[in-house]
Amino acid sequence: MSKVKYYYDSESLSYRKIERKKRTTFKYASFFILGCAFFAFIFVFIASQYLESPKEKAMKRELHNMELQFELLNKKMSEAETVLANIEDRDNNIYRVYFEANPIPEAQRKAGFGGINRYKTLEGFDNSKLIIESNKRIDILQKQIVVQSKSLDEIAILAEEKEKILAAIPAIQPVSNEDLTRMASGYGMRSDPFTKARKMHWGMDFTAPRGTPIYASGDGKVVRADSGSSGYGKHIRIDHGFGYVSLYAHLYKYNVRKNQKVKRGDIIGFVGSTGRSEAPHLHYEIFKDGSRINPINFYYGSLTAEEFNKLLEHASLENQSLD
Structure with missing residues (x-):
């Protein structure tokens, strides 16, 4: 029970009971409620900033x-x-x-x-x-x-x-160095053995004894193995694809037939002196896209640098060809 309060009335010279108005009571109650709400808000704000709930901790993790x-x-x-x-x-x-x-x-x-x-x-x-x-x-x-x-x-x-x-690509010498007597003539202007006139020699001549094996200088297909081309005697032509064709002339005999597929290093025939030839040797030519090119650039697969330099030196001499 709340205490009863009095005040002294100077007119009646007596104490009178203080009667609290409802308005005042409502005002005090409102202030109290607002104060509680304010402090509750402050508490919640501080708690939210510095205190974490289990759910918040789990979400944070x-x-x-x-x-x-x-x-x-x-x-x-x-x-x-x-x-x-x-x-x-x-x-x-x-x-x-x-x-x-x-x-x-x-x-x-x-x-x-x-x-x-x-x-x-x-x-x-x-x-x-x-x-x-x-x-x-x-x-x-x-x-x-x-x-x-x-x-x-x-x-x-x-x-x-x-x-x-x-x-x-034709990449090896068609006659082995062990079987080679000498490199008789290279690609370029040479003296004809029969007319003695200077004319273009379109291949390279490898001197070797009759019957010396001749090797395919690259993979390909034999497109000719006959003596139907003037001056070459018995000869073989291999189509290597990619525009390359190699020709082997003046053979003693064949070891392949037309349309046969060969691999680089296969024995395709043997050195002879058929056709327009002065002595047993292999006349070797390379065609690229139908044009003759110097075979000297296609021996990287079988010769050492020293052997190649020696071959290059002999091939560059303007001597007499054998065909």
Whole structure:
């Protein structure tokens, strides 16, 4: 029960009971309620700033874990980008150069994604910018991998084709050095053994005893093995593909037949002196796209540098040919 309060009335010279008005009571009650609400708000605000609920703690742990995973993802993307950049560099500056293919332009490798905004659904979140940038990196990385994969497929095809070309090009001396008496005459202007006039000698003459083995200088198909070409006597022509044809003339006998496929190093015939020939030797020619070219440039597969220099020295002498 609340205490009864009095005041002294100077007019009546007596104490009178203080009567509290309802209005005043309501005012005090309102102030009390507002004060409680204010202090409650302050308490809640302070608690929200400095105190965490179990749910908030769990969400904070989850957020920290997501940030850690995102950091690891970015690190892996950076590592993948570094590895891919290294592969792209080797692709453009080694593989494609070796196989004589045009490098892939940087703009094509790292092109973005134009047109409609493909990341619109990722907008409006707290970390939208971060999420969008990460998705862009992943998309560009995926595109670069696709481009590089297609490039490597192309390189594989070129490598297979290059291997065929390297096997087909006439690359060895058709007569072994052990069986060779001498390199009688080279490509160029030479003295004709019969007329003594200077004329163009379109091949190289290798002097060797009759019956010396003659080797195919590259993979190919025998397109002629006959004596139907004037002056060559018994001769063989091998089509190596890619525009290359090799010719072997003045043979003693054949070891292959027309349309037979041969490999580099196969014995195709034997040295003789048939046709327009002064002595047993092999007359050897190479055609590229129908034109005769100097065979001296096609012995890298069987001669050492010293042997090649010696052969080059003999081939450059303007002596008499044997056919």
